[in-house]
Structures are given as C-alpha cells and as structure tokens.
Amino acid sequence: MRTTDVARESGYSAQQVRDLERLGVIPAARRSGNGYRSYTPLHVRALRAYRALATATGPVEARRLLAELRTATVTEAASAVDEVHARLARERAEVLRAQRALEGIRAEEAGGDDDFMTITQLAQALGVRSSTLRFWEEEGLVRPERVTTLRARRYGLAAIRAARVVVALRAGGYGIPAVREVMAALDGADGLEDARRILRERLDRIAARSVALLRAGTDLAAVVDATRGTPEPPA
Known part of the structure; x- marks a missing residue:
C-alpha cells in the first residue's frame, strides 16, 4: 500500500501518516528500491487503533500503549488494555x-x-x-x-x-x-x-472515551496478533 492508500483508509492525511510513523505509532514501512514507502493493511489497523486510543487515553498514552502492544505477549497486552478499561x-x-x-x-x-x-x-x-x-x-x-x-x-x-x-x-x-x-x-x-x-x-x-476504547478493540487485537505471527484478518 502507498502512503496515500493508507491515508485514505485510516482517515489521516499523508503527512500525518508519515509523522505517526516517525513517532513510532506504526511500524516503519518497508522501502522500495526507489525509496517509496510500502505499507500493509496492518499499518491501517494500527492507525485506526491509535485514533480511537487517543480519544480514550490521550495521544501520549496512546503512542506508548501501541508501542508496548507490538512487543508484548498476549497476556501482557490484555493486561495493558484491561488497565485502561479499569482506569475509565x-x-x-x-x-x-x-x-x-x-x-x-x-x-x-x-x-x-x-x-x-x-x-x-x-x-x-x-x-x-x-x-x-x-x-x-x-x-x-x-x-x-x-x-x-x-x-x-x-x-x-x-x-x-x-x-x-x-x-x-x-x-x-x-x-x-x-x-x-x-x-x-x-x-x-x-x-x-x-x-x-x-x-x-x-x-x-x-x-465517549469508553466507546472509543471499545472501537479500538478489533484493530488492537490485529496489532497484537501480528507480533505473534497470527494470520491477519481482513481490514
């Protein structure tokens, strides 16, 4: 997927997609031989999850949580998300x-x-x-x-x-x-x-924050599954 494709699917602008990649909200895109970014549907899911999480917890906490979920075990990831629900x-x-x-x-x-x-x-x-x-x-x-x-x-x-x-x-x-x-x-x-x-x-x-967190659920699960090699469901 091109940057413009990800922007269209996620609701962000192309520049915002690049900025959020730089901030670590989404994994770094692969680069083709000519230097163009190449994204996957997982990047779209991560961006959608971030949008909802930013509403639920604030942008700084959302960035931290997404970075944590990409390297966490399923147990750790579930615990982190449960803690947000508990806080609300x-x-x-x-x-x-x-x-x-x-x-x-x-x-x-x-x-x-x-x-x-x-x-x-x-x-x-x-x-x-x-x-x-x-x-x-x-x-x-x-x-x-x-x-x-x-x-x-x-x-x-x-x-x-x-x-x-x-x-x-x-x-x-x-x-x-x-x-x-x-x-x-x-x-x-x-x-x-x-x-x-x-x-x-x-x-x-x-x-409203609670509903946003619920809305993030499926996309967050896809991000967690991707770290464990689980086949990615359709976006």
Whole structure:
C-alpha cells in the first residue's frame, strides 16, 4: 500500500501518516528500491487503533500503549488494555461519588445541624492531610469558620459537605480550576443544577472515551496478533 492508500483508509492525511510513523505509532514501512514507502493493511489497523486510543487515553498514552502492544505477549497486552478499561471505570465511579456527595449537600443542609469539626478531625475523616485542607482554603474551595481567639479553624456542616465534594472531584481527576468551577456553582442561584450539569458532562466525556476504547478493540487485537505471527484478518 502507498502512503496515500493508507491515508485514505485510516482517515489521516499523508503527512500525518508519515509523522505517526516517525513517532513510532506504526511500524516503519518497508522501502522500495526507489525509496517509496510500502505499507500493509496492518499499518491501517494500527492507525485506526491509535485514533480511537487517543480519544480514550490521550495521544501520549496512546503512542506508548501501541508501542508496548507490538512487543508484548498476549497476556501482557490484555493486561495493558484491561488497565485502561479499569482506569475509565474508576474515573466514572469517582464522578458518581461526587454526584452523590453533591446531592447530600442540599439534603443535609435542610437538617440545620450545628455540628462542626476541627481541621485535624476533618482531615482524618476525609483521609487527607491538614495541609491539604489549608491549601483548599487558600484556593477558595472550602471555607472554614475560625475561632478568633485561638486562630484555630473549625468546619461547620456546609464546609464539611463542601470538603467531601472536593475530595470526590479531586479523586475523579478534576484539577483545581475545574473543582473551583463546581464549588462556585454551588453558591449561585442555580448552583445545584449547574454543578449537576458539570458532572453530567464529565460522565458523558468518560462514556465517549469508553466507546472509543471499545472501537479500538478489533484493530488492537490485529496489532497484537501480528507480533505473534497470527494470520491477519481482513481490514
């Protein structure tokens, strides 16, 4: 296959095919006597797998994974792909956990309880360091009350609930700016619905990545089989 043939079949431009070959996404093409590249249907499969993997994991991780699969045993290859599925499942679970915490914030506020916790107690309850809570305070994510005479922090129910949401979001892969967006939404007139929307959008993105990973499956199997001399199925 010529470079233009591979480009047409894979959905990339001819220059992108050459660039991805240079980056090691696909094996080096054989060169004919006149220097032209000669590809096989396996290169097309590798490129299609890369496109889907780049959606699922990001381009850097996709390049690393494809290079690994070309030299891995079947067991190692299956384990590597399973880990991507597991990572997406963990991200999804953390966002769902954040959603539950978000709903709990309003439900508990209706109770009007006056309980509070010290910074040490809250850190232990959340499984984070006290320094982490102080950092979140600096970033405006969690606002403790202060006992003025002692300069000691204490956290009422609203701050405790906010801290739970922050923990869930951070564990789910949210950076500080994204967490700040969610927490700011909680303070607005439509805060709860805005925060729900942000989390729903996150779940939608994870779902799209999961589907992309499924789409890569057959092409990834062809790449793995090729390393073991298994006959290549039609592209």
